[in-house]
Amino acid sequence: MTRARPIILGAVGVLLIGALWELYKAIAPATGVVIGGVTVLPRSSDLAMPHIATMFLRLGQPVLGDPGSPPLWLAVLQAAGFTLGIAAVSWVIGVVVGMLLAILMQRFRTAESALAPWVILSQTVPIIALAPLVSGFGSQIPGWQDWMSVAVIASYLAFFPVSIGALRGLSSPEVAHVELLHSYAVGWWKTLVRLRLPASVPYLVPALRLAAASAVIGTVVAEVSIGLEGGVGRMMIEFASASSGDPAKPFGPIFGAIAIGLVSAGIVALLGLFLRRYRRSEATS
Amino acid sequence: MTDAVTVSAVGKTFAVANRGTVVALEDINLVVAPGEFVSLIGPSGCGKSTLLRLIADLDQPSTGTLSVFGKTARQARTDQDYGIAFQQAGLLAWRTVAENVELPLQLHRVAKPTRRARVAELLELVGLTDFADRYPDQLSGGMQQRVAIARSLAESPGLLLMDEPFGALDEMTRERMQNELVRIRHETGAAVVFVTHSIPEAVFLSDRVVVMSPRPGRIVDVVSVELGGERGDEVREASAFFARVSAVREALHGAPAKGVRGVENR
Numbered sequence: 001m002t003r004a005r006p007i008i009l010g011a012v013g014v015l016l017i018g019a020l021w022e023l024y025k026a027i028a029p030a031t032g033v034v035i036g037g038v039t040v041l042p043r044s045s046d047l048a049m050p051h052i053a054t055m056f057l058r059l060g061q062p063v064l065g066d067p068g069s070p071p072l073w074l075a076v077l078q079a080a081g082f083t084l085g086i087a088a089v090s091w092v093i094g095v096v097v098g099m100l101l102a103i104l105m106q107r108f109r110t111a112e113s114a115l116a117p118w119v120i121l122s123q124t125v126p127i128i129a130l131a132p133l134v135s136g137f138g139s140q141i142p143g144w145q146d147w148m149s150v151a152v153i154a155s156y157l158a159f160f161p162v163s164i165g166a167l168r169g170l171s172s173p174e175v176a177h178v179e180l181l182h183s184y185a186v187g188w189w190k191t192l193v194r195l196r197l198p199a200s201v202p203y204l205v206p207a208l209r210l211a212a213a214s215a216v217i218g219t220v221v222a223e224v225s226i227g228l229e230g231g232v233g234r235m236m237i238e239f240a241s242a243s244s245g246d247p248a249k250p251f252g253p254i255f256g257a258i259a260i261g262l263v264s265a266g267i268v269a270l271l272g273l274f275l276r277r278y279r280r281s282e283a284t285s
Numbered sequence: 286m287t288d289a290v291t292v293s294a295v296g297k298t299f300a301v302a303n304r305g306t307v308v309a310l311e312d313i314n315l316v317v318a319p320g321e322f323v324s325l326i327g328p329s330g331c332g333k334s335t336l337l338r339l340i341a342d343l344d345q346p347s348t349g350t351l352s353v354f355g356k357t358a359r360q361a362r363t364d365q366d367y368g369i370a371f372q373q374a375g376l377l378a379w380r381t382v383a384e385n386v387e388l389p390l391q392l393h394r395v396a397k398p399t400r401r402a403r404v405a406e407l408l409e410l411v412g413l414t415d416f417a418d419r420y421p422d423q424l425s426g427g428m429q430q431r432v433a434i435a436r437s438l439a440e441s442p443g444l445l446l447m448d449e450p451f452g453a454l455d456e457m458t459r460e461r462m463q464n465e466l467v468r469i470r471h472e473t474g475a476a477v478v479f480v481t482h483s484i485p486e487a488v489f490l491s492d493r494v495v496v497m498s499p500r501p502g503r504i505v506d507v508v509s510v511e512l513g514g515e516r517g518d519e520v521r522e523a524s525a526f527f528a529r530v531s532a533v534r535e536a537l538h539g540a541p542a543k544g545v546r547g548v549e550n551r
């Protein structure tokens with residue numbers, strides 16, 4: 001019961017959004033509300049806001065009109081798998097880099113004061129600005145491919161929550177525990193492995209979840225900025241521009257992106273389950 | 286035989302931000318023989334914990350010298366000559382009872398079968414064999430404290446340092462733990478430096494009770510207890526016991542302290 005609760009609530013939330021969408025379509029004027037030339041409420045015509053049923057029906061139909069074209073859901077699924085793969089790579093890079101930064105900052109106070117502002121500033125650089133830089137650098141490396149640029153750019157978003165969460169977690173052990181290990185005359189490495197890392201898990205799991213969300217968003221946006229074909233990012237742009245007569249089509253890749261988000265969140269939740277022995281303090285305090 | 290602990294003319298001064306300095310200890314001289322049980326008692330802030338921490342090399346003295354089994358405190362810590370238990374059990378929440386007791390052995394690369402056997406032995410000693418696979422949050426405070434004591438005994442140290450290990454326990458558990466400590470100490474033959482706020486506890490456990498006074502922290506008296514080796518609950522009713530309790534109490538009150546707050550007379 002307690003386990004099913006969040007799932008039920010989540011499903012209710014999704015249904016509610018769908019209901020609001022249809023409700024707005026039903027009551028708002030098709031041309032929207034424009035006051036003094038400014039659109040206050042969006043248009044609710046079928047072109048701007050297709051029915052939810054239409055969106056799902058569209059998933060079953062072929063991508064293009066010509067025979068032999070695969071159904072939309074299959075194309076979306078393939079694109080989503082492609083994007084998920086890149087997002088996974090960027091998540092791993094982000095987690096590794098974030099952990100290393102956190103360990104460095106925890107180990108050396110000077111490193112913390114030197115690095116922390118840059119870590120925070122780094123997140124104010126927009127991906128759009130980053131994309132040409134990364135692909136420019138990458139093109140000088142033999143064998144470099146565009147998907148790698150996308151992974152690197154997305155990991156740039158993913159490392160941030162990990163480094164912040166891990167730093168808090170690594171610094172979380174009580175003085176008494178640190179002194180206990182000191183009394184055992186063990187060094188920094190063993191203290192890290194036996195005390196700091198296990199103690200950081202309750203802080204790390206939410207950070208990993210945030211990193212997964214950032215990795216997915218980063219991958220989709222970077223696919224667009226780099227112009228990488230094959231993922232849902234590019235697919236959204238393509239369908240949106242080419243399908244003014246097919247308004248339900250762009251929602252295919254949007255659903256794809258949502259599915260990626262759900263799957264990645266599920267994977268992190270599974271990871272949290274494996275680490276539950278280190279999360280006992282979450283349950284008790 | 287070298288003494289377990291030798292403290293000569295030790296002083297400790299802390300620098301406090303914006304407040305100058307605090308003299309926590311001044312001219313402390315103390316010798317603890319091998320196998321001897323010595324309690325430190327005195328009002329809050331008289332430097333008991335500080336003295337224990339100096340012996341444990343968790344802090345360094347400002348003046349004077351300190352040796353543990355004839356070595357520097359640092360060397361003794363590196364050689365793992367002592368086991369330590371604090372007021373808070375300080376167990377690692379993600380480790381089971383057995384794994385917590387195992388921690389020092391694991392950190393010092395003791396072979397796994399040896400480790401297992403030793404942990405079983407220690408859990409038997411503190412009566413927690415049935416709880417080996419529980420996690421600390423599933424134990425009562427008294428049980429956690431026993432795990433911490435088992436852990437401090439893991440490497441059979443010649444010296445045990447204990448800072449109010451029973452401070453957070455109820456009176457009944459506390460007396461039972463005291464009985465156990467007397468027994469454990471006789472089985473292991475370790476010297477003990479024991480910090481407490483309770484006069485009866487100090488008298489019941491110790492060969493000698495060191496009475497301290499604050500500001501600056503000094504030793505004002507040392508009361509020899511001489512109630513015999515293996516003590517049981519009957520000692521708590523003996524007149525010799527009460528005589529010693531009174532002696533310690535007088536030493537405490539006679540101390541030129543501005544009050545003896547923080548000392549329980551129970």
Ligand SMILES: Nc1ncnc2c1ncn2[C@@H]1O[C@H](COP(=O)(O)OP(=O)(O)OP(=O)(O)O)[C@@H](O)[C@H]1O
Pocket residue numbers: 299300301307308309327328329330331332333334335336502547
């Ligand atoms: N790290 C520190 N920095 C500054 N002052 C300290 C520090 N540690 C202890 N002191 C001071 O030294 C004095 C002795 O402290 P200590 O903790 O040894 O007392 P105690 O006898 O153990 O007291 P209690 O019975 O309350 O535990 C106190 O005045 C305390 O404020």
Ligand SMILES: [Mg+2]
Pocket residue numbers: 333334335448
């Ligand atoms: Mg103290």
